[in-house]
Amino acid sequence: TAGGGGLLHSIVDNLLVGKDPRGVLGHWNTMVDHVFKGGNRGQATAAIASLDVALWDLKARINDEPLWRTLGASTNRVRAYASGIDYPLSDQEIRSFYEGMAARGIHSGKLKIGLDLESDMHRIGIMKKALATSGKIPDLMIDVNEYWSPKQTIRYMQEIEQEYDITWIEEPARRWDVEGLRKVSDRVKAAVASGENLDAIEDYVPLLQARAIDILNVGVRATGITGAMKVADLAYAYETPVTVMNCAANYMAHMAAVLPNHIMMEVLDNGRDAVFTHTHDIEDGWIVLNDQPGLGFTYDQEKLDAHTVSDHQSVFGWGRRQGAGLYVAGPGEPNSRDTL
Incomplete structure (x- = not known):
């Protein structure tokens, strides 16, 4: 956190x-x-x-047992999907990442899009071909990170869905825009997913009551493991599936394992796990939690010490890209605020 x-x-x-x-x-x-x-x-x-x-x-x-047992799960396996956090990556880096995940049995992947439609279509194609090396039909997800307006999402998705079968589109409108998310869900074939950037349980209620989302994203940000479980239970009452967001050492898979409405968990390969020692391996596309007591990982103190910051200051998280949500240009048109 x-x-x-x-x-x-x-x-x-x-x-x-x-x-x-x-x-x-x-x-x-x-x-x-x-x-x-x-x-x-x-x-x-x-x-x-x-x-x-x-x-x-x-x-x-x-309790001298792994957390998934303490939470009441009957299995230590959680299905995974790959997420490249990939905007800075070249075509070859995108290909290598998803091929590497496919080699571990993962056939579902998520790609960040939103800045340029032509480039987005090209990069989705790279991800699809790379995931297909798993030997299974790929599940393709895309993440807009609240960059588009609802109308822009609908126009762009009309183009994207002519070529690709998208499993879900994530954050196609701002997290609290109930009407906007519902509008998108009603007008595209893909499922609409959102929720990862909400905090308290009550933030999720309007989205579920209005059927504004088809899939609920939940993670440790929802006030910890306890809060995330409460949110997932709320979604269960609305027969809404949940996906658990990425985290270091995949420790939130302990919670995902106990959720009856969980479909798959986001996994990365961005180097942060280098300071942990754990064996939550990915086998045949599934996170397999170990039997070690607790979360199942330890810190590599030597590596942590090498990254010690003496003057730690709290900072705000990533900001929002300038102009986000203000564009109205459709595919092939100038993507500029001047179009308003």
């Missing part, structure tokens, strides 16, 4: 010290109530999420 800064230490000192760490759900409620006035948002959410994950890890270690 983003960490939580000084608030994290305040919560530990005032709410958790001296308490039985096994009461994870109760501690989660206490922490959420503690930030009620200011809201379960931003750094407050990050702090609670970090502590919630740590508490679940500790509880499973006390």
Whole structure:
């Protein structure tokens, strides 16, 4: 998570010290109530999420069992899909990444798009061919990251879907734009997915009530493992499938394993796992969680020490690209704010 800064230490000192760490759900409620006035948002959410994950890890270690067992899962296997986080990548790098994932049995992949339709079509084709080396028909997902307006999404998807069968389009409108997301869902063949950038449980309710999304993205950002499970249960009541977002060492697969409405989890290969020691291997397209107590990984302290930052400062996350959501140009037209 983003960490939580000084608030994290305040919560530990005032709410958790001296308490039985096994009461994870109760501690989660206490922490959420503690930030009620200011809201379960931003750094407050990050702090609670970090502590919630740590508490679940500790509880499973006390139980001397892997977290997926503590959470009540009957399997240690979670289906995976590959995500390149790929805008900076060349064509060859995209090809190599998805071929590498296909060699591990993964036939589903997600690509970031949105800046140039012609280039996007070309890159989707590269991903499709690379994933096909798995020997299975690829599932193709695309991620707009809230860059398009609903109308622009519909116009662009009319072009994309003439050539490709898209499994889902992710964040085709802003995360809280219930009407916009519903409009897109009603007018494209692909499923609409969103939710990864929401925080509190109540943020998800309008999307589900309005049937604005077809797939709900959920991750540790939803106020930790506890919060994410509550959100997934909410989606289950609406018969809405969920996908779990990527995380270091794939530890959220422990939670995904227990969800009856989970379809597949996002996995990356961006180098961050180099500071962890774990054996949550991917076999035949599935994350296979190990039997080690807790989350199932340890830190490589030597590698962590090599990346120590002496003057740590909290910073805001990635901003939004200038002009996002303001374009109205269709495929083949100038993609400029001047079109307004």
